[in-house]
Amino acid sequence: MSLTQFSSAWTMKPGAASRAKLPLPLIATIICTFAFIALLYTESLGFLSSNSIFKIKSCSRKDSIFKSNDRISNEKTDALLIDDRFDFDPEECTVGNGKWVFNRSIKPLYTDRSCPYLDRQVSCAMNGRPDSNYTHWEWQPEDCILPRFDPELALKKLRGKRLLFVGDSLQRGQWQSFVCLVESIIPEDKKSMKRGRIHCVFKAKEYNATIEFYWAPFLVESNSDVQIIGDPKKRILKVDSVAKHAKHWIGVDILVFNTYVWWMSGLKIKSLWGSFANGEEGYEELDAAVAYRIGLKTWANWVDSTINPNTTRVFFTTMSPTHQRSADWNNKEGIKCYNETGPVRKKGHWGTGSDKRIMKAVSDVVEKMKVPVTVLNVTQISEYRVDAHSSVYTESGGKLLTEEQKADPLHHADCIHWCLPGVPDTWNQIFLANL
Ligand SMILES: *[C@@H]1O[C@H](CO)[C@@H](O)[C@H](O)[C@H]1NC(C)=O
Ligand SMILES: *[C@@H]1O[C@H](CO)[C@@H](O)[C@H](O)[C@H]1NC(C)=O
Ligand SMILES: *[C@@H]1O[C@H](CO)[C@@H](O)[C@H](O)[C@H]1NC(C)=O
Ligand SMILES: *[C@@H]1O[C@H](CO)[C@@H](O)[C@H](O)[C@H]1NC(C)=O
Ligand SMILES: *[C@@H]1O[C@H](CO)[C@@H](O)[C@H](O)[C@H]1NC(C)=O
Ligand SMILES: *[C@@H]1O[C@H](CO)[C@@H](O)[C@H](O)[C@H]1NC(C)=O
Numbered sequence: 001m002s003l004t005q006f007s008s009a010w011t012m013k014p015g016a017a018s019r020a021k022l023p024l025p026l027i028a029t030i031i032c033t034f035a036f037i038a039l040l041y042t043e044s045l046g047f048l049s050s051n052s053i054f055k056i057k058s059c060s061r062k063d064s065i066f067k068s069n070d071r072i073s074n075e076k077t078d079a080l081l082i083d084d085r086f087d088f089d090p091e092e093c094t095v096g097n098g099k100w101v102f103n104r105s106i107k108p109l110y111t112d113r114s115c116p117y118l119d120r121q122v123s124c125a126m127n128g129r130p131d132s133n134y135t136h137w138e139w140q141p142e143d144c145i146l147p148r149f150d151p152e153l154a155l156k157k158l159r160g161k162r163l164l165f166v167g168d169s170l171q172r173g174q175w176q177s178f179v180c181l182v183e184s185i186i187p188e189d190k191k192s193m194k195r196g197r198i199h200c201v202f203k204a205k206e207y208n209a210t211i212e213f214y215w216a217p218f219l220v221e222s223n224s225d226v227q228i229i230g231d232p233k234k235r236i237l238k239v240d241s242v243a244k245h246a247k248h249w250i251g252v253d254i255l256v257f258n259t260y261v262w263w264m265s266g267l268k269i270k271s272l273w274g275s276f277a278n279g280e281e282g283y284e285e286l287d288a289a290v291a292y293r294i295g296l297k298t299w300a301n302w303v304d305s306t307i308n309p310n311t312t313r314v315f316f317t318t319m320s321p322t323h324q325r326s327a328d329w330n331n332k333e334g335i336k337c338y339n340e341t342g343p344v345r346k347k348g349h350w351g352t353g354s355d356k357r358i359m360k361a362v363s364d365v366v367e368k369m370k371v372p373v374t375v376l377n378v379t380q381i382s383e384y385r386v387d388a389h390s391s392v393y394t395e396s397g398g399k400l401l402t403e404e405q406k407a408d409p410l411h412h413a414d415c416i417h418w419c420l421p422g423v424p425d426t427w428n429q430i431f432l433a434n435l
Pocket of ligand 4: 308309310
């Protein structure tokens with residue numbers, strides 16, 4: 001698609017788009033291309049541009065003790081509501097089925113001032129975001145009670161262990177969220193942080209535990225992993241190779257993977273196989289969903305052939321939705337996620353920023369794996385949270401957005417990454433409940 005077509009498709013109104021019979025996936029793709037180009041490449045990826053996304057699936061090896069919940073009397077007598085939800089049990093509870101409930105008295109366990117490990121990119125309050133309602137929403141599954149994040153419990157579960165988040169900048173967000181959720185209960189001299197371009201390690205010394213992040217935005221290898229290539233057309237993926245990254249994942253006790261947004265550049269994915277006798281010219285161009293499935297199978301084969309499920313837990317976080325198109329949630333006047341102040345109320349809301357084909361690839365591949373993978377299914381719950389992205393309270397090229405840039409949200413609002421504290425804290429709440 002030429003640039004001209006590209007921008008005219010972009011400026012087309014949603015109605016016009018449907019008259020022209022532009023298929024939704026294409027629109028989503030275009031939108032995502034914008035997202036990528038604008039945010040992932042030209043802006044500072046920092047050294048830690050990976051994201052954390054969580055997803056939950058019920059294959060926890062915890063013994064499932066089904067406790068029916070008759071805790072009606074004490075705290076809830078005033079409301080006279082009978083809460084028949086049971087205590088969280090990954091086997092029994094579909095976490096994604098529920099709602100966001102506003103509760104002003106909820107205080108996040110950290111702020112972007114109290115936690116020294118947050119990137120500027122996600123430190124919305126420090127970057128000038130004036131409203132704070134987005135930090136007071138709690139996810140409530142319909143059938144069960146999701147326990148609040150307990151830092152002490154988290155550190156106890158990690159005692160003597162290595163926890164490694166692997167993936168893109170959303171996975172990095174989840175990693176930072178996790179570190180910030182636990183770090184405040186650790187005295188200054190009992191913790192350390194080492195940040196590298198690719199690999200970051202937070203240590204909780206008394207617990208002999210590490211919480212680490214490894215940057216591999218596609219999980220499989222590409223020519224854009226270390227030196228990020230701004231132009232998606234020049235990126236080439238080795239869809240059947242993962243060993244170069246994966247050798248750094250060996251010996252870890254708890255692995256949490258994600259990969260999504262980098263595949264959604266809107267272009268075909270240039271994919272290489274085998275030992276490329278033809279050098280980099282030997283690539284084939286594949287649809288993103290096809291290339292994704294092959295790449296994910298490569299990852300799955302590595303897990304199945306390398307991981308001992310008796311000693312290692314494996315998690316996979318599903319897609320973190322992007323919110324680039326306000327018509328998705330019926331805000332016709334909106335500009336992407338800019339100025340949104342609350343979650344979408346419509347149950348089951350699903351926008352064009354979450355690609356169903358990718359979700360299907362994840363369920364298909366994970367289902368067939370030998371090693372049990374706990375899917376942290378965060379997509380639906382995050383789909384509602386159009387209010388919780390960094391928007392214009394972020395940075396570009398290492399600098400806070402200028403007033404002019406802030407006044408131009410169409411080009412500068414980040415509707416991919418999430419403010420911290422924020423939605424990724426809930427992903428970690430779900431993660432901990434499954435750990
Ligand atoms: C709101 O949060 C507070 C503090 O965590 C809690 O005590 C209270 O029960 C919550 N209220 C509702 C309605 O859930
Ligand atoms: C924050 O939420 C409260 C309660 O729902 C509401 O009264 C208030 O207007 C909200 N503030 C903003 C800025 O949306
Ligand atoms: C600390 O944890 C590592 C694995 O992360 C383990 O190899 C080592 O033996 C542990 N050390 C102590 C003192 O427990
Ligand atoms: C895992 O544990 C089971 C039961 O103790 C044992 O049969 C199996 O061989 C172990 N698997 C590996 C890969 O060590
Ligand atoms: C965004 O919200 C601010 C503060 O509520 C308001 O002043 C501004 O006009 C809004 N911008 C748009 C484009 O709606
Ligand atoms: C995640 O949840 C959605 C519904 O919210 C479902 O359609 C999808 O299949 C789930 N994904 C996986 C991999 O389990």
